[in-house]
Amino acid sequence: MAPALWPRLSRMLWLACLLPLAPARVAADLYELRLTADGPATTGAEVTITASLVADDNGSLVLPASTHLYRFHWLHTPLLLTGKTDEAFSSTIRAVGNTAGDFPVSVWVTTADCWMCQPVARSLFVLPITEFLVGNLLVTQNTSLPWPSSYLTKTVLKVSFLLHDPSNFFKAASFLYSWDFGDGTQMVTEDATVYYNYSIIGSFTVKVKVVAEWEQATLDAGKRIVQKTGDFSASLKLQETLQGIQVSGPTLIQTFQKMIVTLDFLGSPPLNVCWRLKPECLPLEEGECHPVSVDSTAYNLTHIFRDPGDYCFSIRAENAISKTHQYHKIQVWPSSIQPAVFAFPCATLITMMLAFIMYMTLRNAAHQKDMVEVADFDFSPMSDKNPEPPTGVRCCCQMCCGPFMLETPSEYLEVVRENHGLLPPLYKSVKTYTV
Template structure:
């Protein structure tokens, strides 16, 4: 009976394992050959009544070489190394410590990438006014651009190595440095590909004849560099005064390389625009027409932010909104009409005043001659 119970117990645990347990498995690859990788397993249980925390982690990592293993309650960590490049699966399954005949409650697998080359990445940053701004692949012309190499070495495998960096900027310019970065001031627009070859050398004792030998590893890296013209100015053309319920048209002229991300907002005061809390539009040219109608009178400010992936520029435009009333053009027209009417009236009165005098002279002259 006891043997039958032990035989059935693994089946029961296996059927509910997927519901009661989850296993997270991660590694810090890719790594270079000879370096150490860390693989970590985290067990999570959904059974609130399980307070034993007595589990055992069973690893399969061959043909990798185990350097160290640690286990603590719901976590287990192993450090492994590999002498050959490739993609290696590492798996683990978890069992109860107090039931060595039981099947696993949960299992998982991860893939560790090992390469014979140096691992790392290239980053591009732009230096303006002693400030460093990191970008993706874009940089502005006539501005110092710094390209940096970041070594990925979690196990400090290259801690005693010396490095040489061979830079190729894609325009016929080459440079060799001992620092993992280089600065350039490019003056021509366009796209280019920057190539970097990293060479690492160090000494170590041989495993067979125990003599000092020179070890060397290399790595090749590339990154795309897009040279753009920075956003240099934003010119807002249009009136600074308008009336309530009157359509105000403004024209924004931008000096910068498109495509441009334009963000505008009209508030009672000028505010710096951050994030996407504004009207965001994408424009492919250098001009944008803005139309807005105000419902209330007062003093307003148009805040405008423009960026093109390299630089960000912001400007402001004050607007005074007057209450609805007679438009100045209509007022001028009305005054002109009034003056014209008065002028016609004066001429008419002058003409009328001269006409009776003429008739009186003619009548007097006619009567005089008849009496004579």
């Protein structure tokens, strides 16, 4: 009977081992493990690392109410563990690295009653350890600017070194700071904060060398001086605000003439320049025109007006720290000299008109010649041999040659008297004397 019970008992033990795995497999798809650390750290300083078990679907799930359901397992070699704290769904360790390097730290979570079972969640990250000081430079200015790393000239800058020491490892150390502002100015201070004023525009790199020094006890009950250093830097871009735009150019111009307007910017480049012609001097709205990049303090605008009228150049310029507007009014008059594009049609029209006039003149001259030839007719007394001329010819002859066709001299004289009443008589009376 004992041999018969043994297979049944082995199956029961096997099922008992599988039971803890069931919730673990389900939970493995529902939760994740998040790691946070206060590194990087310098050698000898203590580092704090925390692992937290959270729901994997943005918090819609809730963790079990039991506070002893899961166990956290850490792997941190070669870091030296100095402390560990476990809570309901998180675990925190403190470790020290005595050598420099990048050290992997891993952690996984299992059910509390089966640490050899499939993990509910796991995570891994790399902790950097360095031999040098850890920190950074912070540069601030009273003027609030929306552009990063951009600052104003002739305005005081505050430069501070911030030491990263969450474990208060350097509480007994004294510090010395050697500053280099990149414009030829250097100084040494014992304070981590300095104030400096750049007088010129340009790009600079401010550097600081930090030396930390303190006493440390030795194994033979003695003391020795320990020193750590670090080099830090920050890039700065010093600029001047745009005080305005000086516009040089004509205010009166004719159509179809090339106009050049010079813009002088009272500020530091690079600039984004935008301009547009408007009937009135109004500011430019965002997106109303396309900006042009300008790398100098001067820029030339060129334009040709095709229609007369009153116009206004609306100009906007901005650099990395400021912007400004300017306006330039101009009056456009009609041009006295038409452009070449209209010269050819006008010349063609005039030529056609002159050709038409000459044609009509020559035609009239030919017509008059025909009339003269008709007038050259035999005006001897009318007879059967010379029939009466046409009415038109007769009329012309009567007007032009009528006086010469009169039959008697008395008729001619009568006509002359009628037409020239003031003319003296053609003959004088002859006085007769009686003896």
